[in-house]
Amino acid sequence: MDVVSDAISAVRIGRPSSHRARVAGTWCSRLPAYDGAGFHVVLEGSCWLLPDSGSAVSLGTGDVVLLPHGAGHVLADAPADRHAVERAVPFERWLDGHGLRMATSAPPADAPGATELLCGKYRLDRSHTHPLMTELPDVIHLPNRIGRYPELRAAIDLLGCEIGAARPGTGVVVPGLLDLLLVYMVRAWMADGTADGSAGWPAALNDPVVAEALRVLHEDPALPWSNDRLAAQVGVSRATLARRFTALVGRPPMAYLGWWRVTRAAAMLRDTQEPLDTIARRVGYSSPYALSHAFSRLLGTTPGRYRTRTSQ
Template identity: 45%
Template sequence: MDVLADVLAAMRSGPATSGRTEVRGPWGLRFREAPTAAFHVVHQGTSWLLAPDESPLALGPGDAVLLPRGLEHTLADQPDSPVVDFDPEDIPAGGDGARSLLLCGAYRLDRQRPHPVLTNLPEVVHVPADPGRHRTLHTAIEILGEELDANRPGAAAVVPALVDALLVLILRAWLEDRRCPTEGGWSRALTDTAVAQSLELIHSKPGANWTVADLAADVGLSRAAFARRFTEAVGEPPLTYLSRWRMTTAARLLRDHDRPLAAVAKEIGYTSEFAFAKAFKRDFGIAPGAYRKQPALSGT
């Protein structure tokens, strides 16, 4: 079980969007706050990223940034350049200065019940183009740029897959850069062998009757040592996380499948449909049947 991939699959609430933007200085594009996670890649040239309460960030070729909570921000050739609202249908060419080529897009993520791996991220996730590091990410960026630029046959199938991959690759690169055995956070949770193995067990069998003692035994630790390491890394105790993931899994099953409520309840470890419905309504504020009937989520 790939925990990071499983988390992102559960959080996705719609297809990603992407596009290619070519501008010449002076230029500035404002991206209003939105219920999506935005990403930008500087394919050629340079840019500045400007956001409220954030230091101006200089970006060079190959740099990637992710704004996981859709914070309002601006991309510009210089911090003091004139700015207009970004409109994918009407992008100003700018002036006759230096050329920049940007790859931009957005991911629809369910914000009704965000996963800790996303809520613990900063407002701006920056992965610089460091030669020799994160080669898979930078190769994907190069291929995406070529596909958007050339618009060759089959691009309609290739581009969405690459854009989806970028979300995982950017997060993985950022987490790897912050890997530190003495600190908490999901960079540790996914690399601490015992914690990572226990997360894989929970994600692969969310309906199992897990206890802290069972999980500790399966990863070769005492109950106390395991509970401490898990809580420090993940940010909440093992059974609290298990309950959270069960409800997240239930929401995905309700959204994406038409299984009977009793089958959904059983899959996440409830023997009673009534008990499941009560727990789901407590967490989501709505009964599971009504949740299923809602219009498709759009990242709100």
């Protein structure tokens, strides 16, 4: 197990969705805020992303933008004033062809000024978002630069070939590629954060002591961990571990472990039919009662109510 995979898996639910569109001329489309994460890739041409809060972002061919908290925003051919933004066509109408035109009725490939976009959404359960995901900014812009983010570029190329093509297996390939794309976008943000010396999770996963402590806690949260045992596992004193871990992760090691155990339990309640006593043992609690107490304290609901709500 690794922290980035776990952070994404803990909150991602359902299947991601994606659309490919080609437009030209003057256009402006609104995407309201939603309970998930969204992304846009400019396959050809250029456009502007105008977030409801924050500065406009100019996007060129090959640029990727991730909105990890589902912030409302507008896509447009050019920077727009307030009145133009208010008249923006709802995104669903754009995709239906009532506002802007999709690929099937779009301008020809050689139309001047045409822009082609790959847009997608991920459904997320934010009741127990991993702090790594919480730390992500509202808008992550990953410009297209030669030699940067090779895995991300490869995933984009593959998605561009698959989406909109009636090929055998596309229904399996596209969701898998979209999952890869989310991982690569988060990786790219972390790599940039490490390169510019940012604190927080990029620094935590680049610190050998903290990264190793996180790795072993994620790998087997059911072990009877203690501060002494974890410090011995990573080869430092208890005081050193507590200081470095708390400074970079934002909470002491055992507090993080308790939160992670409940988060793993929530994912199992949502995604499996395992009985509560089995889930309790697998995440490190001696009884269903002990898990229920921790679950209610951290998430504000009981395991049974959580399972019922997330299964609807």
